[in-house]
Amino acid sequence: MAGAYATIANDGVYREPTFYTRIVASNGSIVLNSEAHKRKAFSETVAYVTKKLLVQPVEGQNGTATYCAIKGMEVAAKTGTTNEDFDRWLCGFTNYYTTVAWFGYDLSERIEYSGKNPAGEMWANVMQKVHTNLENSKFKEAKxxxxxxxxxxxxxxxKSSCKNTYxxxxxxxxxxxxxxxx
Ligand SMILES: [Zn+2]
Structure with missing residues (x-):
């Protein structure tokens, strides 16, 4: 899921997720380098339209993830729920980080909670913290x-006669x- 969302954040370039970037020995020599496999999955234009769609849950009037806003950052985020309330998701990104949070049980069980989506709450806590002291950043417009x-x-x-617009x-x-x- 993080790989998919990061592709939107990376303007349509998919990078295969990896668990490490490199392993360095105590003498400084590189033991293992992670090869970054990447390929273009869709255009920058499609990525930008998708980003703007995903900003709505955070900034929109009826947004389901308004608590995921981060000061000075444009944030894209999507909440998710599966049948029977077995899983809760929050997938989202800024120009700096893509983060995906899942909340549920190994063996499916209904999740009961009151207030915010617990996956969203985890997401917001982590993301707000890691963006402290980073420069403000908005998504770059595509042609x-x-x-x-x-x-x-x-x-x-x-038209000018339409009163209710967005x-x-x-x-x-x-x-x-x-x-x-x-
Ligand atoms: Zn109209």
Whole structure:
């Protein structure tokens, strides 16, 4: 899961997850170097649109992960729940780190809790701490992405007569047509 989310954070480049980067002997010689296997999985443009989608759970009006916000950072995050409430997930990233938290039992059992998603709470605690003293950072805009005002009643491109609107990002030339309700 972390490998998948890191691919979005890395602008579409997938890097095979590894448990170590290198092993160094006490005399300084390198015993093992982890070879980084990587490949392009999707375009920078698709990555950017996906990032903007994933910012909504943190910054959106009805966000499910608003407690994952980090001061000065643009944060992408997605909560997850499986059938019967057996698993709780929080997957997300900034320009600095991708972190994935899972909460559950080895043998599936319903998770009972009150308040925040426990995976999300772990995620937020760790991520807020590791970002202390790092420079503010927002996701870099990609070319060929357009931001469009959308009408909440028709989910089409808003006209001046549409009152209830929000912003969405599209690959250029895939944006919807104008609202036909207003
Ligand atoms: Zn409208």
């Amino acid at each position: 060929d992405v357009v931001s469009v005002e959308i009408c909440k009643d028709s989910f089409m491109r808003a 912003t969405e990002y599209f690959l250029s030339e895939t944006e919807p047509g104008f609202c036909m309700k207003h």
